[in-house]
Amino acid sequence: MDSLFRPVDPTTFENTQISRPSLSFWKDAILKIIKNKMAVLGFILLAFIILLSIIGPHLVPYSPSKQALTEGNFPLSSEHWFGTDDLGRDMWARTWAGARISLIIGIVAAVIDLAIGVVVGGISGYMAGRGRMGDRIDSFLMRVVEVLYGIPYLLVVILLMVIMKPGLLTMIIALSITGWVGMARIVRGQILQLKQQEYVLAAEKLGTSHWKIIVKHLLPNMMGIIIVNLTFTIPQAIFAESFLSFLGLGVQAPTASWGTMANDALGVILNGQWWRLFFPGLMISLTMFAFNAFGDGLQDALDPRSKN
Numbered sequence: 001m002d003s004l005f006r007p008v009d010p011t012t013f014e015n016t017q018i019s020r021p022s023l024s025f026w027k028d029a030i031l032k033i034i035k036n037k038m039a040v041l042g043f044i045l046l047a048f049i050i051l052l053s054i055i056g057p058h059l060v061p062y063s064p065s066k067q068a069l070t071e072g073n074f075p076l077s078s079e080h081w082f083g084t085d086d087l088g089r090d091m092w093a094r095t096w097a098g099a100r101i102s103l104i105i106g107i108v109a110a111v112i113d114l115a116i117g118v119v120v121g122g123i124s125g126y127m128a129g130r131g132r133m134g135d136r137i138d139s140f141l142m143r144v145v146e147v148l149y150g151i152p153y154l155l156v157v158i159l160l161m162v163i164m165k166p167g168l169l170t171m172i173i174a175l176s177i178t179g180w181v182g183m184a185r186i187v188r189g190q191i192l193q194l195k196q197q198e199y200v201l202a203a204e205k206l207g208t209s210h211w212k213i214i215v216k217h218l219l220p221n222m223m224g225i226i227i228v229n230l231t232f233t234i235p236q237a238i239f240a241e242s243f244l245s246f247l248g249l250g251v252q253a254p255t256a257s258w259g260t261m262a263n264d265a266l267g268v269i270l271n272g273q274w275w276r277l278f279f280p281g282l283m284i285s286l287t288m289f290a291f292n293a294f295g296d297g298l299q300d301a302l303d304p305r306s307k308n
Contacts, residue, residue: 029224032301039297045290049283053103056096064097064256065089073273083275085264095279097256102287105168106238109175110230116176117183118226120145122214124184125191142188149181153240157249166252171244175237186229190222224302231295235288242284258284 033039057064060081068088076083082091124141127134157174164170194200195218203213244250245259253260258280265276 029298029301033297036297036300038293039301042290042293042295042297045286046294049099049287049290050103052096053099056099057093060090060092062090062093064093065254073268073276075273076275082279083273085261085276086268086273091261091275091279094256094261095258095283098258098261098280099283099287101168101251101255101257102238102241102284105171105175105241106234109172109179109237110233112172112176113180113183113233114226114230116180118187118219120180121184121187122191122218125188126195126210126214126218128188128192141184145181145184148178149185151178153178154244154249157244161249166249168251168255171241171250175240179233179237183226183229183233186225187222190225191218194218194221228295228299228302231291231298235291235295238287238291239284 071088072086074084124138128138160174242259245257246263251257261280
């Protein structure tokens with residue numbers, strides 16, 4: 001009976017193999033993505049959109065914001081590939097300038113969500129079950145997450161528009177204030193599962209610091225789900241920016257944005273200028289499709305339960 005209650009000798013864990021994602025795991029994931037035609041198509045579309053957002057406006061001799069009133073509402077031609085708007089501005093240049101705005105907002109907001117969500121969720125999940133103080137920290141952080149989760153981002157944007165000047169920075173702040181709560185909840189759930197694994201318990205018995213356990217053992221095993229969640233967060237932020245700009249709450253004229261371009265086209269779509277709404281709408285749709293197709297492929301490739 002006494003042997004059942006003897007303290008565990010930390011040296012018994014010295015030869016324990018630490019389970020972390022290996023290089024072969026990532027190689028297998030890449031092969032799965034390559035075999036997934038929809039994921040490859042999504043990746044190619046993303047690369048194409050990102051490339052043209054960089055070089056697209058420079059392929060034509062027109063500025064995205066330069067007006068030429070004598071060339072207003074010109075249809076598609078060899079001079080204006082996507083036509084012009086009512087102020088004579090080249091739609092090709094404005095479309096890809098708008099892509100820059102949407103991608104910058106989406107990527108920056110997603111990275112901020114990732115950073116805050118991983119920190120808050122990681123601390124909350126790791127401290128849960130570690131005494132009264134740990135449970136209090138976990139409870140407090142989760143109450144904050146629940147409160148922010150119930151606040152509509154549109155309300156946050158409207159409040160910020162009253163306080164701050166509308167623009168790119170305001171959009172990023174508005175989307176980041178409540179956008180990280182989803183990531184925090186996912187990371188917390190993963191931490192609660194992973195910290196019960198044998199390799200984490202072994203590291204604790206060996207006296208490894210909490211910080212090293214989180215950075216070396218827990219985060220590497222969550223990278224798959226974090227990356228997948230990031231690929232879905234970016235298109236959500238892009239769509240939110242386009243929607244808010246369409247309502248006049250986001251990026252303000254004369255800055256080019258897919259949302260503002262769609263808003264400007266509403267008054268003339270019935271007059272035959274279909275290209276003014278078609279191209280920004282097409283770019284939004286293609287971007288949403290590309291991110292979701294590539295994200296689905298990543299999710300299947302990084303899911304350890306998937307064998308096909």
